[in-house]
Amino acid sequence: MKNVIGLDLGGTNSVLGIVDSRGSIKATTAIKTQSYTTAEAFVDAALSALNILIEQEGGIANMSAMGIGAPNGNYYSGAIEYAPNLCWAHNGVVPLAEMFSQRLGIPVALTNDANAAAIGEMTYGVARGMKNFIVLTLGTGVGSGIVLNGQLIYGHDGFAGELGHVNVVSHDGRVCGCGRQGCLEAYCSATGVARTARERLANTDKPSLLRVMNADDITSLDVAMAAQKGDKLAVEVYEFTGTMLGKACADFAAFCSPEAFIFFGGLTKAGDLIMNPIKKGFADNALTIFKGKPKFLVSGLDGASAAVLGASAIGWELANKMMTHR
Amino acid sequence: MKNVIGLDLGGTNSVLGIVDSRGSIKATTAIKTQSYTTAEAFVDAALSALNILIEQEGGIANMSAMGIGAPNGNYYSGAIEYAPNLCWAHNGVVPLAEMFSQRLGIPVALTNDANAAAIGEMTYGVARGMKNFIVLTLGTGVGSGIVLNGQLIYGHDGFAGELGHVNVVSHDGRVCGCGRQGCLEAYCSATGVARTARERLANTDKPSLLRVMNADDITSLDVAMAAQKGDKLAVEVYEFTGTMLGKACADFAAFCSPEAFIFFGGLTKAGDLIMNPIKKGFADNALTIFKGKPKFLVSGLDGASAAVLGASAIGWELANKMMTHR
Numbered sequence: 025m026k027n028v029i030g031l032d033l034g035g036t037n038s039v040l041g042i043v044d045s046r047g048s049i050k051a052t053t054a055i056k057t058q059s060y061t062t063a064e065a066f067v068d069a070a071l072s073a074l075n076i077l078i079e080q081e082g083g084i085a086n087m088s089a090m091g092i093g094a095p096n097g098n099y100y101s102g103a104i105e106y107a108p109n110l111c112w113a114h115n116g117v118v119p120l121a122e123m124f125s126q127r128l129g130i131p132v133a134l135t136n137d138a139n140a141a142a143i144g145e146m147t148y149g150v151a152r153g154m155k156n157f158i159v160l161t162l163g164t165g166v167g168s169g170i171v172l173n174g175q176l177i178y179g180h181d182g183f184a185g186e187l188g189h190v191n192v193v194s195h196d197g198r199v200c201g202c203g204r205q206g207c208l209e210a211y212c213s214a215t216g217v218a219r220t221a222r223e224r225l226a227n228t229d230k231p232s233l234l235r236v237m238n239a240d241d242i243t244s245l246d247v248a249m250a251a252q253k254g255d256k257l258a259v260e261v262y263e264f265t266g267t268m269l270g271k272a273c274a275d276f277a278a279f280c281s282p283e284a285f286i287f288f289g290g291l292t293k294a295g296d297l298i299m300n301p302i303k304k305g306f307a308d309n310a311l312t313i314f315k316g317k318p319k320f321l322v323s324g325l326d327g328a329s330a331a332v333l334g335a336s337a338i339g340w341e342l343a344n345k346m347m348t349h350r
Numbered sequence: 351m352k353n354v355i356g357l358d359l360g361g362t363n364s365v366l367g368i369v370d371s372r373g374s375i376k377a378t379t380a381i382k383t384q385s386y387t388t389a390e391a392f393v394d395a396a397l398s399a400l401n402i403l404i405e406q407e408g409g410i411a412n413m414s415a416m417g418i419g420a421p422n423g424n425y426y427s428g429a430i431e432y433a434p435n436l437c438w439a440h441n442g443v444v445p446l447a448e449m450f451s452q453r454l455g456i457p458v459a460l461t462n463d464a465n466a467a468a469i470g471e472m473t474y475g476v477a478r479g480m481k482n483f484i485v486l487t488l489g490t491g492v493g494s495g496i497v498l499n500g501q502l503i504y505g506h507d508g509f510a511g512e513l514g515h516v517n518v519v520s521h522d523g524r525v526c527g528c529g530r531q532g533c534l535e536a537y538c539s540a541t542g543v544a545r546t547a548r549e550r551l552a553n554t555d556k557p558s559l560l561r562v563m564n565a566d567d568i569t570s571l572d573v574a575m576a577a578q579k580g581d582k583l584a585v586e587v588y589e590f591t592g593t594m595l596g597k598a599c600a601d602f603a604a605f606c607s608p609e610a611f612i613f614f615g616g617l618t619k620a621g622d623l624i625m626n627p628i629k630k631g632f633a634d635n636a637l638t639i640f641k642g643k644p645k646f647l648v649s650g651l652d653g654a655s656a657a658v659l660g661a662s663a664i665g666w667e668l669a670n671k672m673m674t675h676r
Binding site (some may be wrong): 156170183187191235271276281282283 | 399506507519605
């Protein structure tokens with residue numbers, strides 16, 4: 025088996041890696057995503073950095089495909105479509121898969137970062153052997169990748185799996201970054217955790233270690249650290265967040281009855297502080313037939329390399345498809 | 351092509367039919383579902399009625415498979431599992447597919463009625479050619495059948511597609527038949543429509559044609575008829591119901607971005623009275639990327655025969671699978 029190239033295109037850094045068929049990252053490099061004003065300039069810079077790695081690893085003949093995980097990435101079109109947080113792609117459609125494919129001469133697949141994480145879990149992580157599972161990425165926002173019958177769900181237009189934007193508070197919910205109210209992401213992202221903490225600090229006079237901080241500077245990590253020291257208010261913030269996630273998972277089970285929910289990203293670092301309320305929130309809210317059935321797992325991929333592995337897994341999927349069709 | 355046998359097992363009537371490959375029902379018969387105290391007695395009675403049809407249509411050699419749509423039907427196990435409304439199956443697991451298969455000597459597949467409706471729409475109805483769609487059955491309850499990547503979604507345990515039991519009112523919602531609060535079914539079923547009408551009659555003094563009726567006797571059909579006569583309160587009941595369904599569809603789109611939502615069952619008889627608020631509820635609540643995309647369709651299957659056609663379609667699916675594997 026040859027290697028594949030993975031590109032994890034993030035809002036700040038774009039990490040490029042060469043990954044072998046066992047999921048070992050053989051080499052990585054990174055560029056700043058937003059130091060370029062056009063998509064062409066970004067691709068030029070990425071290829072300059074990447075070509076050094078490719079030469080190290082036996083040349084392009086030794087690479088069978090490339091996979092890209094990117095915000096607002098559409099698998100069907102291979103393009104980044106109107107990504108609000110990317111200065112060279114916020115205003116249109118950038119056919120990034122085609123641009124890399126033309127320059128490298130190998131097939132390139134692209135999807136959004138949460139879908140890449142799901143394929144990554146199935147290829148290298150805790151979802152190996154599973155046919156029905158949901159990955160929820162709990163970072164700055166809440167993303168999701170859904171695998172059913174062993175296939176990633178892209179939907180009719182490539183945009184399936186926006187579980188961060190299901191409604192969880194039906195009346196007078198928080199305003200979300202998407203402009204609507206009451207979305208899961210407004211509560212259960214890192215940003216949502218910090219907001220819940222700030223609200224509780226402002227609306228109660230409970231003592232808390234967090235009170236020494238400037239409210240605007242509080243992050244989800246600060247809340248987790250305070251909770252781990254036994255801070256009651258901070259523990260309650262994670263209980264609230266996890267319960268809401270578990271309740272949302274009860275609805276997701278009604279949709280597709282998955283074998284497992286897999287949590288990925290920054291908030292999972294809080295460990296049992298968030299995982300226990302998630303399980304309880306599910307048990308308290310799921311339809312009887314689903315109770316006790318799904319597993320609640322934390323990602324099995326190493327944080328630092330997970331995104332590149334996920335992107336590379338999209339490349340492997342493409343490489344395998346091309347082999348089957350030959 | 352041979353024929354298939356379809357069995358639509360309902361709470362009151364069980365309709366048996368023989369269906370050819372073009373979707374023509376060649377013969378039907380029916381028995382009362384609950385006139386029997388055991389599953390064995392039900393199967394005996396169904397076979398007595400069915401055998402007459404089978405002989406008329408060229409004997410069992412002319413039947414390639416049987417499909418059954420039944421409440422709490424599990425495709426994986428071929429069994430009806432703890433169906434609360436069936437006197438001979440409320441208390442355990444009835445392996446109905448196996449029971450019919452042993453007696454008839456042909457393969458038998460079983461699923462729940464909403465899944466059968468979805469396969470029916472894909473085989474004979476408005477979903478022909480579609481790969482990603484959701485059927486919502488709006489009857490006494492709310493059921494659903496979900497098709498993604500051209501496959502019915504059964505989930506890990508066979509119980510996927512319980513969209514009647516997603517939460518739509520997050521605080522202090524109506525108690526649902528399942529024992530939980532705020533389920534879609536508690537609002538958007540025929541029962542839910544009647545309940546909304548009763549609540550509005552009791553809580554307002556708006557004039558309404560419905561006030562001449564005994565509140566307990568009001569059905570969704572009475573509300574639809576009043577609305578068609580221009581009764582404002584009745585129109586508002588359908589607006590409330592449709593808006594809530596449309597809002598729920600916005601969440602379902604975030605899950606799987608389907609090409610179409612297809613509505614099936616009694617409430618669809620209200621026509622534009624419910625379909626227009628559904629479309630508006632979706633447009634007002636969907637994430638921008640989904641707006642204007644999915645179609646909102648009423649079932650293309652004739653009401654009287656739809657359920658038997660749906661059940662037969664499960665039989666065709668099985669027959670085709672067996673041919674492929676030969």
